[in-house]
Amino acid sequence: MNATWSRFNVISIVLGFAFLYLPIVLLVVFSFNESKLVTVWGGFSTKWYVSLFHNRGLMDATWVTARVGVISATVATVLGTLAALTLTRYTRFRGRLLFSGMVFAPLVMPEVITGLSLLLLFVAVGLDRGFLTVTLAHTTLTMCFVAVVVQSRLITFDRSLEEAAMDLGAPPVRTFFQITLPVIMPAIVSGWMLAFTLSLDDLVIASFTSGPGATTLPMKIYSQVRLGVTPEINAACTILIAVVAVGVIIASLVNKSREVQRQRDEQAAQRG
Amino acid sequence: MKSLGSIRRDFAPWNDPNAKPYIQFDNVTKKFGEFTAVNNLSLTIFEREFFALLGASGCGKSTLLRMLAGFEEPTAGRIMLDGQDLRGIPPYRRPVNMMFQSYALFPHMTVENNIAFGLKQEGMVKADIEKRVAEMLKLVKLEQFAKRKPHQLSGGQRQRVALARSVAKRPKVLLLDEPLGALDKKLREETQFELMDLQQNLGLTFVVVTHDQEEAMTMADRIAIIDKGEVMQVATPAEVYEAPGSRFVAGFVGNVNMFDGRIAAGEAGSASIDAGNGITIRTENAGSAAAGTSVTFAIRPEKIKVSSTKPAGAVNAIQGEVYDIAYLGDMTVYHVRLDDGQVVRASTMNAARLTEDPLSWNDRAWISFRPDAGVVLTR
Secondary structure (H helix, E strand, O other), rough: OOOOOOOHHHHHHHHHHHHHHHHHHHHHHHOOOOOOOOOOOOOOOHHHHHHHHHHHHHHHHHHHHHHHHHHHHHHHHHHHHHHHHHHHOOOOOHHHHHHHHHHHHHHOOOOHHOOOHHHHHHHHHHOOOOHHHHHHHHHHHHHHHHHHHHHHHHOOOHHHHHHHHHHHHOOHHHHHHHHHHHHHHHHHHHHHHHHHHHHOOOOOOHHHEEEEOOOOHHHHHHHHOOOOHHHHHHHHHHHHHHHEEEHHHHHHHHHHHHHHHHHHHHHHHHHH | OOOOOOOOOOOOOOOOOOOOOOOOOOOOOOOOOEEEEEEEEEEEOOOOOOOEEOOOOOOOHHHHHHHHOOOOOOOOOEEEOOOOOOOOOOOOOEEEEEEEOOOOOOOOOOOHHHHHHHHHHHHOOOOHHHHHHHHHHHHHOOOHHHHOOOOHHHHHHHHHHHHHHHHHHHHHOEEOOOOOOOOOHHHHHHHHHEEEEHHHHHEEEEEEEEEOOHHHHHHOOEEEEEEOEEEEEOOOOHHHHHHHHHHHHHOOOOOOEEEEEEEEEEEEEEEEEEOOOEEEEOOOOOOOOOOOOEEEEEEOOHHOHHHHOOOOOOOOEEEEEEEEEEEOEEEEEEEEOOOOOOOOEEEEOOOOOOOOOOOOOOEEEEEOOOOOOEEEEEE
8 A cells, every 4th residue: 555645635634534523523622612602712611511410401301312212222123123034034925025115114214204204193193292202203213224234134144053953952932032132132232222323313203203391302402502502502412422432432342352352263263 | 705895784774674764754745836856755764874865966855854854844745753753843842953064053152052052952950961061072072172162163173063062962863964065175084984983882873965975985874866856776885886776876976987788688687788889798787688678888987997908808898099097196097089989987096006018198908897897777
């Protein structure tokens, strides 16, 4: 590889990263602003972080978001895994194409339409909008993402593992819990994390399907911004960014060390 | 007394009319949609037998094994094991275990947990499981690898774990699907003998599926040659090689030269075959084929002698030209083009280091063979 940096390369990298990260950097910087005016620097301060934790509305919204995320991601993971199992295992049943189309449609469906249709449904069946409806809506949205992640793992799953377990005397249900599930667990976990993240940052669907007392963090932030951006919001967003960044970094470090360990093991095995 | 092959067999229940069959396929048919994988096949396997199903890929041999294990149900016919009809019995209740071609080791379990898996399903008490696992690890010489995961093992070690796991439950029958397919040649040869010893020591019935004829010949007591879902021949390795029942079997197992012809005259097994172009073959193995029957005379390369002069007193000697020579070290293979254009393959063991009468390309040469060296095939 050519190690020398041409001026063109440097400029394009700087511009590229600036385009991606300058807004975020600005947001983080201004969350430490002393001044109440968002665009005027008035010195370093962490007071907005302190006041953030005393802001009842924001804290409530955070709690709602966390609960919606955990519950909807968990339900979506169960349903999505079942859908993925059905789609990979039962390759021939009536309506399979329709089913797989319907499972994956929400992936490309505009969120506005998903949100609106869910709203109409909840109104039609007389379900009061609130915590339950947001959770249901997020489950619907994220289930297909889980199904995609788990399905791609199941396609490469060696079916003879299950046959071997049954051959050794394990009935189908026990085979599933002792063999299939542990082997595809990493895919299920990343499916869950994807679902949780999607639920965490969804604004559109939540706006349609949520009701009083179940305002999620993105909804809260968005409504506050309409009344003017406060440094408090910047602080909240910075914390969100930090949480996501730490999560991503930990996940990739764990993955990497596991990969390194695996390679080392395999080399050891080759040597005998 | 003269017999086929070079091994004397004391274990031969298939020749005993009173022997009780252990595994029986009775007119078994298996269809996958329109495709017939196994076609009205009947087969008998005896207790403690090392039985090989040999055939090209897609011939239905793996389907037979999977039906025995319970992963597939026959479309028609029945399979009996030790007097019990296996129909409707799921794989997890059959007293057979299988060693998979891919080994199918559980990647999230250590070697010892892999081996213990089947025992745990049985509900065996913990102390007994530990004892049995230790015994199995010793059997396959993997004691120091007990705590490793499958991906920390080499191919040969994985194969041995798979083997230990599949015999840990002491099944009535062990099914092996291409057990040595993933090993390199040297390891494969070693492992063949290990498998044979294991089968002897444990006293189990082995049914092995393979496409490798050498593997089947080395290990099996009897071989069933399968083609297009049907059994072509069931016989000992020596019989399959020296007395093939059909042109297909003769061509499938080992190398063979075939001469198509017609029985010219003969009595009580001896006959002369008119193979056209002035070639007449005298054989003692014509069986009951009557004069005028169209037959194929099949002879193995190592039973043909190649010489530069016509051997004195040879019953069968045909002249040709050396067309190709391959020197393989332990033996030399000659391709001799006869005067009618047919190319005959002949191989000579290089039993001595020095050759008196070496042949070269394009030399005129004679091929000769004894009247009992070949077989006459009518199918």
